[in-house]
Amino acid sequence: MERDDPLVIYRNSKSRYTATGRVGPMAxxxxxxxxxxxxxxxxxxxxxxxxxxxxxxxxxxINRVLGYKDSFRPQGFWRVSDDRPIERVARKFNI
Incomplete structure (x- = not known):
């Protein structure tokens, strides 16, 4: 993850994406x-x-925009690979 990368936050408890943001400072x-x-x-x-x-x-x-199977669910904290259309998600959700 690098500073200013777009974030889409998935909540397992809701089985939904519930927030967006950008990567800030790291410690x-x-x-x-x-x-x-x-x-x-x-x-x-x-x-x-x-x-x-x-x-x-x-x-x-989100899966359709990124080209994942509909059944895909994120596990943990991870970065979408560079070959996926990340900027399409950022534009779609105004991140």
Missing amino acids: HTEYVRDQYWDGGPALDIYAIENYDDSIDVDPET
Whole structure:
């Protein structure tokens, strides 16, 4: 992930995309890992800039724009590969 990359945030509990934003500053820290994730593997913490939680989008819509199968569901924190039309999603949702 690089600063200013567009974000679309998926909530497993709702099975929907519920927010957008941009990657903000990043910190590499053991403190957050140890205090909040019980020593889990995560060390990189990203801020989200221009966070907007006003969208409510079904996964199939995003999947069609990015060329994924309708049944695809994101797992964890990951970056869409460069060969996918990321800017189409950014334009569609005004990110």
